[in-house]
Amino acid sequence: MSTSLITEITQYQTVNEQEERDKALILAELTNNPQVFLRESSLAHMTASAWVVNEDKTKVLMVYHHIYNSWSWLGGHADGEEDLLKVAIKEVKEESGLKQVSPVSTNIFSLEVLTVDGHIKHGQYVSSHLHLNVTYLLEAKEKDKLVIKPDENSGVAWFPLEKAVEASTEPWFQKHVYQKLNAKLVERNKR
Template sequence: MEGNNPESYAGIGAFVPRTARDREMWDRLVAFCDKEPKAFERDPATSHVTGSAFVLSADRASVLLTHHRKLDRWFQLGGHCDGLADAHFTAWKEAYEESGLRRIRPLSDRVIDVDIHAIPQNPREVGHWHYDVRYLFQAEAGEPQSSAESKALAWVPLNRLSDVTDSEGVLILPEKLEQFLSDHC
């Protein structure tokens, strides 16, 4: 494990890079935010920062995933910052909007993961990059209800993630959760 001193960036928060992948993603995110004045806006011409929520079940054995309507794949909850330079708030807000849950508690205000991935061109926008900043939450009340952005929602056991998705950005959750729990328990 690398040091426990988190690195911080305005609008994103603190992150402790632990692997070469973590370091690369964090450095790319910080460099993007430093050079792009519209980093938190929803402009596909410049790419943008997004905020995502890994929402765990009360027993922390499952994560709530959404079957994304446009991309037709299973992902964590999340969305665009839409000009608000606060990725943690965006992740929390999107978790509520996309899940239908009545109470969601942040497990930390620290970033649990950064994932930079390409969004393919579609009829409404050019291809671009999402600089996705991920945070960890826990569901405390309510039953999931799909939103207009989702085909379905499902509590997926952490040990069964590969049964529903091949997204490396989702499959990394068990490793990230183990690191989080070792730091906080």
């Protein structure tokens, strides 16, 4: 079990009640569930997401995700990898076709516990479960070529910050995740 990730999450400064409660749940699972980095952990498993911004941090990269039928951030399952920043970068490259993606910071940008409804993936039913998610702020060049990943998404595009929130058709994500990420980005850019 990654003690460095536990330390990073423990030291992470939450910004609201959602993050405070989700942080406690993620730490409990990291401490008590030795399978949490694997999808075989059927009730909850670790994931990493990315809020990918362009060079001047005025736009966000989104994909049109098949399972959610919505524009959404990029990310995926840890699948045994405990370096979640590495997972986030790998997922962004796979889902967008981008070759160059770099962290704006190696620090955790946000924490979320996300519900995933049961769905069909690769012809098999996946039961409803939780994603214990760590989000990183990443950067890519807006002019670099984007490519869809047909088995996961049908679109990849840059959106101005507020348009990224509006593009999502998932009200919970709009209100509790994407608006929060944008607010944190704006606050960070003021420093």
